[in-house]
Amino acid sequence: MxxxxxxxxxxxxxxxxxxxxxxxxxxxxxxxxxxxxxxxxxxxxxxxxxxxxxxxxxxxxxxxxxxxxxxxxxxxxxxxxxxxxxxxxxxxxxxxxxxxxxxxxxxxxxxxxxxxxxxxxxxxxxxxxxxLLQPHIIMRQGMIKAVRYPGFVEAITTFMAGTLFGTSDLALTAEEKKAAMAEFCGNTALCKITEDLIFTEPYRIAENNRWTTPQLDGIAREFREDAALKVAVSRLKLKFLSEAQALIHGDLHTGSVMVTEDDTRVIDPEFAFYGPMGFDIGAVIANLLINYFSQDGHATPEDPRESYQDWVLAATEGVWTGFRAKFLALWRNGATGDAYPAALFADTAGAEALKAEQEAYMDRLFTDSVGFAAAKMIRRILGLAHNIDLEWIEDLDRRAACETRCLRLARDMMVNRANYPTIEAVTAAARKMRDAA
Amino acid sequence: MxxxxxxxxxxxxxxxxxxxxxxxxxxxxxxxxxxxxxxxxxxxxxxxxxxxxxxxxxxxxxxxxxxxxxxxxxxxxxxxxxxxxxxxxxxxxxxxxxxxxxxxxxxxxxxxxxxxxxxxxxxxxxxxxxxLLQPHIIMRQGMIKAVRYPGFVEAITTFMAGTLFGTSDLALTAEEKKAAMAEFCGNTALCKITEDLIFTEPYRIAENNRWTTPQLDGIAREFREDAALKVAVSRLKLKFLSEAQALIHGDLHTGSVMVTEDDTRVIDPEFAFYGPMGFDIGAVIANLLINYFSQDGHATPEDPRESYQDWVLAATEGVWTGFRAKFLALWRNGATGDAYPAALFADTAGAEALKAEQEAYMDRLFTDSVGFAAAKMIRRILGLAHNIDLEWIEDLDRRAACETRCLRLARDMMVNRANYPTIEAVTAAARKMRDAA
Missing domain, CATH: 3.30.200.20 (Phosphorylase Kinase; domain 1)
Structure with a gap:
């Protein structure tokens, strides 16, 4: 052409x-x-x-x-x-x-x-x-082969804490942030892909949708008729449309991460705009959980994957725990933005109250992240774009079994977010979902 | 010059x-x-x-x-x-x-x-x-003289529901909204006035602050040392900085409303930008409540104000009740935006769930509005810009008594927002605050 x-x-x-x-x-x-x-x-x-x-x-x-x-x-x-x-x-x-x-x-x-x-x-x-990043490979491809990336958690949490804090109202003045935000307001065509493919189409009949059929026909229909789920995902969509918290990557899955055992790089931020931080954090968590569930489709007697699955869940926990600690450290040491002005919290009682509020802020952000993670897990199984973690499982019954567990957990995470106050609650539920199978 | x-x-x-x-x-x-x-x-x-x-x-x-x-x-x-x-x-x-x-x-x-x-x-x-609006006068000036405006509630609720719904993600596509939002991102100098004078300075020592002294010296200090209050107002400030829900007027007090008994016009939207809807709604509620408390400073045996105060509280209730009904009607009849897509809620269960979510949305918006109202009440008594409703009470002890009641109610509204689930809870608390005096 x-x-x-x-x-x-x-x-x-x-x-x-x-x-x-x-x-x-x-x-x-x-x-x-x-x-x-x-x-x-x-x-x-x-x-x-x-x-x-x-x-x-x-x-x-x-x-x-x-x-x-x-x-x-x-x-x-x-x-x-x-x-x-x-x-x-x-x-x-x-x-x-x-x-x-x-x-x-x-x-x-x-x-x-x-x-x-x-x-x-x-x-x-x-x-x-x-x-040229070499000898890097796309992290997702390594994970399908059960390769561990010991530097990943450290790198991705540094990336997320740095970019999300650094472009938020906690670090920028309103003038700086609004100027940057205005520049990204034009990226609506890419945002619309997310709005449609993640927050809307998997929950209705749509030409783009596909799933492992006929095995998942029932659960796909069930999700399309699940009013509580559709309300929950629409509330997240509204957050995506209206909450300009920070410059988010917008597509932060394991296919946007290139790795060696020593080096980690995040690529492809073409979906970037000022949106909710939990969307990035949730994307990372979702893609780790998808890989976790997919391993049962790749395991063989000669190549059992249980200890790798433990590594994946430990990494999932590390992603939130590390992000939270680093974000809080940045906030405590570099609150140069217009939000939560330091002058209000200089006295002892103020400092203590601010510290408690920072913890509460992180808890709210975690709740958002759990919801967005769930939305990402569902779209990768019932929507247009799938993950090779699951797609490369050739036996469709086996694949569908992995996908069903992932969908069941996601549905509960999205609708009953209060049941997931900590990342350990998420990983425990993932483990339980697999054990119950 | x-x-x-x-x-x-x-x-x-x-x-x-x-x-x-x-x-x-x-x-x-x-x-x-x-x-x-x-x-x-x-x-x-x-x-x-x-x-x-x-x-x-x-x-x-x-x-x-x-x-x-x-x-x-x-x-x-x-x-x-x-x-x-x-x-x-x-x-x-x-x-x-x-x-x-x-x-x-x-x-x-x-x-x-x-x-x-x-x-x-x-x-x-x-x-x-x-x-030229004539014979209109600034509504605040009429209210100080206890003039009733029978068309006000109808007009202001139509104004708020129309402008806030019509510029939100419920009515606009993301592309339309982001384009409009980008145009207003440059209005940061005016936003900064709000950020400083409403959300920050009244809670710290600041050159701009003034209050009825010495009568309010104690409560002004108390507020500056009130960690829970400072956290609550900072959380609202973050919402003001980051939640681009709709094009808000940004300065919607009774001094921005021109009235006759038959006609109501809203003027002076130079603070407009894409921000939280509750900021506008809260501004109207706050300025009615300030007037309510101020009447005790204007009342004389020959000109008692109690029945006017009843009118003011009835108007306060009407503002929220009318806004809520009109906003919901617009949503039910004109959901042309990208949020809560109609296609997801076409079946019976979906329609019912959406209806419940719309009620929950309005409840969340009311909670925001109560917080923003409280912030507006406090800034008009402890910050730079005061209301003539109170300033025109010449007897400083009498003025300070009105102001103290207003501040006490505002502090409780901001910190204990869960205690104000309805507008009737707000007006009942206002009444009680006055009766207790």
Missing amino acids: VARESTDGERTAGGLPVPEGYEPKSEASLAAYLSGVSAVAAHLGGAAGDWRVREVGDGNLNLVFIVEGPAGGVAVKQALPYVRLVGESWPLPLSRAHFEQMALATEAQHAPGLVPDILHYDQTLALIVME | VARESTDGERTAGGLPVPEGYEPKSEASLAAYLSGVSAVAAHLGGAAGDWRVREVGDGNLNLVFIVEGPAGGVAVKQALPYVRLVGESWPLPLSRAHFEQMALATEAQHAPGLVPDILHYDQTLALIVME
């Missing part, structure tokens, strides 16, 4: 309007372009003819190239004016590349070393050149 | 930078300007020489002129680059006129007939020409 002029002179790509100068890159054309970007050319070394270019995009939305030269490699991500997975019938604005690079820059500021470095951003081409 | 070139060529007014073309208008210069605006000239009739111009601004921030011609009158509001009440030492951006006219236009759309018509807006001059 190439950009072209339509009959009335408007430039289009895939039938969709694109700005003057936009052109989807190909393996053939990319090297010549990059050779004109001095920072990138220097990073790769040699000349364009020496560079190996591979299109590797296995995601749903974009073109992704890996370019390797004598001195180093880069990853190149270019937005298409539509959803790659679906095609031109589902347009999606190129501006997502703009929001992604803005989010990456903000994340790098608040969580240095935990996102890829940006070498170049081309707004017209909607193209970002980043350092 | 006139705009002038400073030595380095930058245009200034009152020592502050202003855009090219900005010039504060005077009684002498205004008519000539208006004669060049055909819609205004036609409205006034005759020629500029026939028009009577009076500067009448008794507010805190702006120039306000009344211009009367043979055919009709207009009100002209022009922003100054500083707070008029304080002077050039407190700069305030001219952009507030821009936000005010945007808010007026949105309000006119959702609450037709309840705001003044705009005849002309000049962005460079930060100047709005509106229809």
